[in-house]
Amino acid sequence: MKRFGLIGFPLSHSFSKKYFTNKYEQEGILDCKYELFPLESIDQFPDLLKSHPDLVGLNVTIPYKEQVLKYLDEVDAGAAQIGAVNTIKISKGRLKGYNTDVYGFEQSIRQFVLKNGIDNIENALILGTGGASKAIEYVLEKMEIEYTLVSRNVKKGVICYHDLNASVISNIQLIVNTTPLGMSPNEHSYPELPYSSLNEKHLLFDLVYNPEKTVFLRKGEEQGAYILNGHEMLIGQAEKSWEIWTNKNAN
Numbered sequence: 732m733k734r735f736g737l738i739g740f741p742l743s744h745s746f747s748k749k750y751f752t753n754k755y756e757q758e759g760i761l762d763c764k765y766e767l768f769p770l771e772s773i774d775q776f777p778d779l780l781k782s783h784p785d786l787v788g789l790n791v792t793i794p795y796k797e798q799v800l801k802y803l804d805e806v807d808a809g810a811a812q813i814g815a816v817n818t819i820k821i822s823k824g825r826l827k828g829y830n831t832d833v834y835g836f837e838q839s840i841r842q843f844v845l846k847n848g849i850d851n852i853e854n855a856l857i858l859g860t861g862g863a864s865k866a867i868e869y870v871l872e873k874m875e876i877e878y879t880l881v882s883r884n885v886k887k888g889v890i891c892y893h894d895l896n897a898s899v900i901s902n903i904q905l906i907v908n909t910t911p912l913g914m915s916p917n918e919h920s921y922p923e924l925p926y927s928s929l930n931e932k933h934l935l936f937d938l939v940y941n942p943e944k945t946v947f948l949r950k951g952e953e954q955g956a957y958i959l960n961g962h963e964m965l966i967g968q969a970e971k972s973w974e975i976w977t978n979k980n981a982n
């Protein structure tokens with residue numbers, strides 16, 4: 732039996748466990764099992780590895796995507812640049828980290844833009860400066876989309892929510908929410924934006940996927956903007972993790 736799983740804390744609502752358990756059932760994969768490993772502290776990670784020598788792959792979620800780096804033998808180039816890992820491949824006792832959020836986001840936005848005939852996106856705002864925002868920065872750089880980070884706190888090279896006036900919004904095409912605002916059970920929360928300045932030339936991408944339509948997306952839709960939630964990104968990152976774990980050539 733090959734054991735896979737998810738580390739994070741808390742892990743009450745896990746998409747990954749449901750996704751992989753269904754996948755194994757539907758694709759007749761009988762020798763794999765996916766489990767949840769809630770760790771109260773990342774210090775418990777070495778003991779988890781010792782007590783489960785059959786572990787071959789892990790996903791990593793909040794709050795350990797950055798903290799887990801120090802336990803890895805190797806980190807692939809993209810994940811190293813981002814400074815966050817959401818996938819670990821364990822082979823012959825060696826741990827290598829990857830970031831497949833990058834792949835999920837890029838695939839999802841490229842497909843959406845193509846399907847909807849959206850013109851070349853030139854600039855973006857990224858709301859939030861946590862782990863996920865770094866993956867989005869990486870993809871936007873790759874796609875040659877200029878971006879500005881928006882934070883609750885004043886930091887170098889970052890603007891604050893109160894800087895977001897009608898003129899800033901009207902000069903931007905893409906807004907990506909990488910904050911947990913709007914995520915169940917806090918469905919009523921949303922990022923503070925001048926929503927009335929949005930129109931049909933904007934695309935709002937919410938990394939949140941539960942609920943399907945957050946207040947952020949609903950307010951954008953009301954102004955005629957294109958909206959996209961984090962569901963396809965989630966599937967994309969999960970499938971990329973699976974490819975890494977099972978492809979002997981993935982290094």
Ligand SMILES: NC(=O)c1ccc[n+]([C@@H]2O[C@H](COP(=O)([O-])OP(=O)(O)OC[C@H]3O[C@@H](n4cnc5c(N)ncnc54)[C@H](OP(=O)(O)O)[C@@H]3O)[C@@H](O)[C@H]2O)c1
Pocket residue numbers: 793832835858859860861862863864881882883884909910911912914938939940961962964965966968
């Ligand atoms: N769809 C997918 O595949 C996918 C993949 C990864 C993550 N996600 C989702 O993306 C979200 C963020 O993940 P993450 O790992 O980056 O989380 P995170 O590290 O906890 O932080 C996100 C950032 O959001 C901002 N933030 C946090 N609480 C806030 C609040 N109450 N009001 C305004 N801003 C707040 C903070 O930035 P500032 O301090 O700079 O304001 C924080 O650094 C989560 O909802 C996660 O589920 C989805």
